[in-house]
Amino acid sequence: MRNLVVIAILTCASGAAFATDTPPESAPAAGPGRDLFAEKCGMCHRSTGMGTGLLSRRYPKGQEQLEARTNLSAAFVTTVVRHGLNNMPALSRAEVSDPQLTRIASYLARGNQ
Amino acid sequence: MAAPIFPPGVSARQFDLATAEFARAIGSEWVLTTDADRDSYADFFSFDGRTHLASGALAPITTEEVRELVRIAGKFRIPLWPISRGKNLGYGAAAPLLSGSMVLDLSRMKKIEVDVANGTVLVEPGVGFYDLYDYLQQHKIPLWLSVPGNSWGSVAGNALDRGVGYTTYGDHTSRICGMEVVLPDGDLVRTGMGAMHDAPTWQLYRYGFGPAWDQMFVQSNFGVVTKLGLWLMPEPESLRGFDMEFDRPEDLEWVVDVIAPLRRSGTLQQSPSIGNWLRAASALTTRKDWYDKPGALPDSVIDAIRKRFNIGWWSVNVRFYGDAEVTAAAEKVVLKAFAGRPVLSQKNASWTRGQPREQTAWTGVPVTLALQNANWHGGRGGHIGFSPVMPANGRLALEQFHRTYSRYQEYGMDYHASFAFGERHITNVNQVLFDKDDVAMLGRVQQFFHALVNDATAQHYGEYRTHIEFMDLVAGTYDFNHAALRRLNERVKNALDPHGILAPGKSGIWPSAYAKERGNA
Numbered sequence: 001m002r003n004l005v006v007i008a009i010l011t012c013a014s015g016a017a018f019a020t021d022t023p024p025e026s027a028p029a030a031g032p033g034r035d036l037f038a039e040k041c042g043m044c045h046r047s048t049g050m051g052t053g054l055l056s057r058r059y060p061k062g063q064e065q066l067e068a069r070t071n072l073s074a075a076f077v078t079t080v081v082r083h084g085l086n087n088m089p090a091l092s093r094a095e096v097s098d099p100q101l102t103r104i105a106s107y108l109a110r111g112n113q
Numbered sequence: 114m115a116a117p118i119f120p121p122g123v124s125a126r127q128f129d130l131a132t133a134e135f136a137r138a139i140g141s142e143w144v145l146t147t148d149a150d151r152d153s154y155a156d157f158f159s160f161d162g163r164t165h166l167a168s169g170a171l172a173p174i175t176t177e178e179v180r181e182l183v184r185i186a187g188k189f190r191i192p193l194w195p196i197s198r199g200k201n202l203g204y205g206a207a208a209p210l211l212s213g214s215m216v217l218d219l220s221r222m223k224k225i226e227v228d229v230a231n232g233t234v235l236v237e238p239g240v241g242f243y244d245l246y247d248y249l250q251q252h253k254i255p256l257w258l259s260v261p262g263n264s265w266g267s268v269a270g271n272a273l274d275r276g277v278g279y280t281t282y283g284d285h286t287s288r289i290c291g292m293e294v295v296l297p298d299g300d301l302v303r304t305g306m307g308a309m310h311d312a313p314t315w316q317l318y319r320y321g322f323g324p325a326w327d328q329m330f331v332q333s334n335f336g337v338v339t340k341l342g343l344w345l346m347p348e349p350e351s352l353r354g355f356d357m358e359f360d361r362p363e364d365l366e367w368v369v370d371v372i373a374p375l376r377r378s379g380t381l382q383q384s385p386s387i388g389n390w391l392r393a394a395s396a397l398t399t400r401k402d403w404y405d406k407p408g409a410l411p412d413s414v415i416d417a418i419r420k421r422f423n424i425g426w427w428s429v430n431v432r433f434y435g436d437a438e439v440t441a442a443a444e445k446v447v448l449k450a451f452a453g454r455p456v457l458s459q460k461n462a463s464w465t466r467g468q469p470r471e472q473t474a475w476t477g478v479p480v481t482l483a484l485q486n487a488n489w490h491g492g493r494g495g496h497i498g499f500s501p502v503m504p505a506n507g508r509l510a511l512e513q514f515h516r517t518y519s520r521y522q523e524y525g526m527d528y529h530a531s532f533a534f535g536e537r538h539i540t541n542v543n544q545v546l547f548d549k550d551d552v553a554m555l556g557r558v559q560q561f562f563h564a565l566v567n568d569a570t571a572q573h574y575g576e577y578r579t580h581i582e583f584m585d586l587v588a589g590t591y592d593f594n595h596a597a598l599r600r601l602n603e604r605v606k607n608a609l610d611p612h613g614i615l616a617p618g619k620s621g622i623w624p625s626a627y628a629k630e631r632g633n634a
Contacts, residue, residue, distance in 0.1 A: 043243045050484040089157035094172035094218040
């Protein structure tokens with residue numbers, strides 16, 4: 001589902017439509033970092049996720065999707081994943097191992113050169 | 114570096130010896146005892162982050178590793194707190210009830226075996242709803258999941274905590290069919306037909322021969338479930354239904370009385386949930402956008418939020434699944450029951466096999482958007498659940514609403530609740546939303562929760578599930594014959610787990626070894 005095509009969703013009763021569960025167009029072709037991001041983070045950080053929904057309240061359109069951001073550093077991503085931030089709980093090393101997190105962080109930081 | 118945490122009565126040396134042996138069993142990289150490791154198992158959404166702290170975690174990947182870890186834990190008297198994926202948000206997440214316990218993190222155990230012809234799956238505890246959904250999609254298997262409103266968690270873990278979803282398979286624990294369980298002494302048992310070697314009916318017939326034990330391992334601390342069988346819904350030919358909004362709080366009474374007989378008769382196979390305006394609004398906006406004063410929101414602000422998002426005071430989502438003729442006929446009967454009633458608005462839903470699925474829990478697609486409700490206060494939000502079980506009766510539901518609503522106002526909290534149908538009962542699911550940076554509000558949560566439990570107990574309504582902080586409180590309300598059920602549970606616990614190493618205190622069940630921790634953990 002984290003790689004599916006565009007389908008609008010409805011919240012419980014509001015009728016407010018959200019966008020898709022696909023990566024943004026700026027995301028690179030499939031690779032280990034992107035695949036791991038989809039597996040470990042996609043439930044909240046692709047378009048139908050809680051994280052994207054909340055970030056859309058604070059960031060301009062397009063920037064709510066982490067894969068489209070150009071200001072993320074690998075160190076910042078690692079810190080947030082291990083310690084949590086706002087609504088996001090910390091993720092353990094059993095859930096995302098250190099080598100896996102390194103690849104995810106590198107993927108998300110690729111635009112911050 | 115923070116001071117290390119040890120289980121009660123366990124010395125640093127004893128703990129070190131145990132962790133060394135754990136490392137020999139599963140590899141040192143999966144024995145997680147750094148400060149950051151411990152923090153990652155804390156209950157992130159709790160109102161008091163200083164409690165229920167783990168001493169570390171163990172992350173096995175096979176049943177044999179689980180068996181070995183349990184044996185070692187028994188040898189060194191290290192209490193273990195098993196978790197599937199640790200996403201039981203609102204109920205303690207990954208955190209152990211007894212501080213100093215080692216979390217037995219099963220999230221790396223992710224095997225999936227689907228029996229397509231029979232519509233069943235056998236999952237390990239680490240399989241999340243997204244994992245299973247992806248598996249079914251990638252293999253083009255025409256089976257649907259039933260998912261909870263927050264689908265981040267484990268398929269097995271959710272069923273083992275009696276979680277619910279929104280399709281006709283929404284009572285997840287009732288769809289369990291067969292388990293594999295590691296007992297506290299390391300022995301391994303398979304329940305139901307699984308007790309027979311290689312039985313092809315393990316996931317087809319629940320009971321086997323003689324006593325059936327599946328529910329014994331649900332919400333309990335009698336074993337570690339390493340495999341769980343579950344029935345899945347064959348992809349229906351059609352889906353129909355409607356979303357209705359209702360204008361007044363008092364509408365709850367007649368809505369319950371319209372739906373309850375349809376649910377009892379089986380005309381309505383799905384279990385609808387009547388949710389209040391904040392259930393919808395908390396996923397769309399934050400409180401500070403509307404009101405900056407303490408205390409429960411006044412009616413004028415509630416009205417403004419409802420108007421902005423076009424939502425009722427209550428709403429309900431009803432769905433039918435199956436052959437097109439059947440769903441059309443069932444919907445017609447149910448809509449007839451609503452005829453002439455003061456429905457504020459109605460929106461219809463329909464889907465036919467071959468069309469793309471709406472990405473919602475009603476179509477069995479995993480979702481996490483509802484988790485946005487924890488951000489209702491903005492910043493660092495938290496929430497806990499309060500969920501008493503009551504009869505499916507409109508008058509009683511309205512009384513429960515008034516009683517509970519008054520408590521929310523008394524304690525200055527915003528009312529977030531739903532009345533979720535079973536076949537014969539309603540669960541009044543309350544989300545207590547709070548701001549983790551509001552010290553005054555955090556200070557009220559404990560007392561508020563106790564008041565809610567006391568009010569429900571006065572009506573003889575018990576909770577079906579609760580946060581680890583309140584397990585003793587809730588267990589104490591099940592008081593027939595001097596707490597005979599608790600005494601039975603603890604006799605079983607002490608017989609199976611004489612050292613009390615598995616999840617001491619879970620569901621209020623304390624082994625003798627930790628009896629003095631009751632009410633203090």
